[in-house]
Amino acid sequence: MSTHAKIRLYVEHPLAAGQTVPLSRDQAHYLFGVMRQAVGGAVLLFNEEHGEWRAEIVEAGKRGGMLACVEQTAPLRLPPDLWLLFAPIKKARTDFIVEKAAELGAGRICPVQTEFTNAERIRQDRLQAHAVEAAEQCGGTYVPPVAALQRLERVLSDWPGDRRLIFADEALVGARAALEAAPRSDKWAILIGPEGGFSPAERDRLHDLPFVTPISLGPRILRADTAAVAALTLFQATRGDWE
Amino acid sequence: MSTHAKIRLYVEHPLAAGQTVPLSRDQAHYLFGVMRQAVGGAVLLFNEEHGEWRAEIVEAGKRGGMLACVEQTAPLRLPPDLWLLFAPIKKARTDFIVEKAAELGAGRICPVQTEFTNAERIRQDRLQAHAVEAAEQCGGTYVPPVAALQRLERVLSDWPGDRRLIFADEALVGARAALEAAPRSDKWAILIGPEGGFSPAERDRLHDLPFVTPISLGPRILRADTAAVAALTLFQATRGDWE
Numbered sequence: 001m002s003t004h005a006k007i008r009l010y011v012e013h014p015l016a017a018g019q020t021v022p023l024s025r026d027q028a029h030y031l032f033g034v035m036r037q038a039v040g041g042a043v044l045l046f047n048e049e050h051g052e053w054r055a056e057i058v059e060a061g062k063r064g065g066m067l068a069c070v071e072q073t074a075p076l077r078l079p080p081d082l083w084l085l086f087a088p089i090k091k092a093r094t095d096f097i098v099e100k101a102a103e104l105g106a107g108r109i110c111p112v113q114t115e116f117t118n119a120e121r122i123r124q125d126r127l128q129a130h131a132v133e134a135a136e137q138c139g140g141t142y143v144p145p146v147a148a149l150q151r152l153e154r155v156l157s158d159w160p161g162d163r164r165l166i167f168a169d170e171a172l173v174g175a176r177a178a179l180e181a182a183p184r185s186d187k188w189a190i191l192i193g194p195e196g197g198f199s200p201a202e203r204d205r206l207h208d209l210p211f212v213t214p215i216s217l218g219p220r221i222l223r224a225d226t227a228a229v230a231a232l233t234l235f236q237a238t239r240g241d242w243e
Numbered sequence: 244m245s246t247h248a249k250i251r252l253y254v255e256h257p258l259a260a261g262q263t264v265p266l267s268r269d270q271a272h273y274l275f276g277v278m279r280q281a282v283g284g285a286v287l288l289f290n291e292e293h294g295e296w297r298a299e300i301v302e303a304g305k306r307g308g309m310l311a312c313v314e315q316t317a318p319l320r321l322p323p324d325l326w327l328l329f330a331p332i333k334k335a336r337t338d339f340i341v342e343k344a345a346e347l348g349a350g351r352i353c354p355v356q357t358e359f360t361n362a363e364r365i366r367q368d369r370l371q372a373h374a375v376e377a378a379e380q381c382g383g384t385y386v387p388p389v390a391a392l393q394r395l396e397r398v399l400s401d402w403p404g405d406r407r408l409i410f411a412d413e414a415l416v417g418a419r420a421a422l423e424a425a426p427r428s429d430k431w432a433i434l435i436g437p438e439g440g441f442s443p444a445e446r447d448r449l450h451d452l453p454f455v456t457p458i459s460l461g462p463r464i465l466r467a468d469t470a471a472v473a474a475l476t477l478f479q480a481t482r483g484d485w486e
Contacts, residue, residue: 218485242461
């Protein structure tokens with residue numbers, strides 16, 4: 001973090017030397033209203049194609065503004081092809097899971113409805129905004145898309161056979177069931193159940209599916225948000241981009 | 244989780260067949276007021292000496308009550324000798340770190356004041372209550388004590404030389420510095436810095452100390468709470484009680 005520009009913004013706009021980038025109303029409010037930046041100030045911008053760039057503020061207004069890219073400060077770096085499937089329940093812990101998934105380099109965030117999930121709907125736009133904010137903070141150059149809420153049953157029926165699904169099975173508490181046992185794959189997903197766990201039927205189905213690897217997350221029962229962070233950590237450390 | 248008693252309470256009282264256990268005022272309020280339990284109801288009790296016991300409610304009052312132990316339902320299981328040192332900043336994230344440390348089997352939770360930590364004091368009793376609640380939920384038989392806030396400088400001066408300190412060094416983002424490189428030890432600690440990171444002087448000092456092993460937590464910058472969960476997970480999976 002030796003750069004002078006501390007503010008990082010995700011933009012859906014091409015980035016290149018000399019390229020100008022317009023600010024959205026929200027970004028202008030944040031930069032000029034909240035962060036008190038002015039013309040001449042430095043900001044880091046990133047998108048999912050051109051990495052991270054240092055840009056200079058060339059226009060500042062209440063409802064918009066303009067930046068100009070100066071130089072690339074980090075190359076594009078995409079996370080592993082890893083989906084995080086989780087069952088949203090309480091708002092604060094759902095927000096937390098999305099934030100952590102973005103920080104820990106999940107490629108896609110998929111809320112799923114299980115038999116013991118009460119959530120009938122999610123605020124997809126709000127969750128996506130959390131993912132953007134986490135990506136801006138963590139220094140990555142990728143924002144995982146937050147998918148619409150889908151029924152787990154449907155997700156499993158439509159599952160692409162070449163994607164390995166790691167299933168954090170709370171019934172395996174204390175058992176020795178490790179990620180190392182999973183076959184090699186380029187495409188992965190992690191499934192975390194709701195606080196109440198999976199139903200017996202769901203668990204049976206998961207154990208029967210050929211693309212599923214059940215894993216244990218130790219001898220204690222973890223909350224869903226802890227389990228999400230722990231499983232993402234284990235994946236990144238053994239199969240992902242921490243190596 | 245096939246037991247009928249779903250409520251788990253931590254008690255500082257001996258547990259044995261036939262042993263009666265008095266309830267505190269708070270516990271009575273929770274059991275009878277919030278959870279609507281009555282005489283004859285079943286509760287799981289645990290302490291840090293006798294494991295987990297199923298108990299029956301034999302007296303129920305507004306300000307107290309009495310339980311009687313029936314049978315042991317889980318043996319005593321202590322976590323590894325692992326301290327978590329972290330720099331508390333924001334309330335919600337501090338609460339979260341304490342909760343996660345208890346769930347993930349830290350043996351002791353030590354808030355430390357670093358150069359970039361603003362916290363002059365912590366609510367030790369409130370943090371301890373969070374640790375108790377997390378232990379009750381996670382099915383463990385141990386509650387990590389929350390120590391008083393101490394200056395990092397002082398903690399390092401008084402450090403017991405036989406305890407290995409794993410230091411999650413945010414300057415190592417993207418580097419390959421793994422826990423596997425640490426020497427064997429029976430006594431461990433993990434140190435997580437504040438959101439603003441360690442000061443250059445602190446980092447230099449940590450790198451110079453013979454009992455310190457710096458590790459990297461991947462290519463992205465993690466928030467302090469994420470880093471705590473990730474480091475605890477890596478420890479438990481490679482050196483702790485997940486194996």
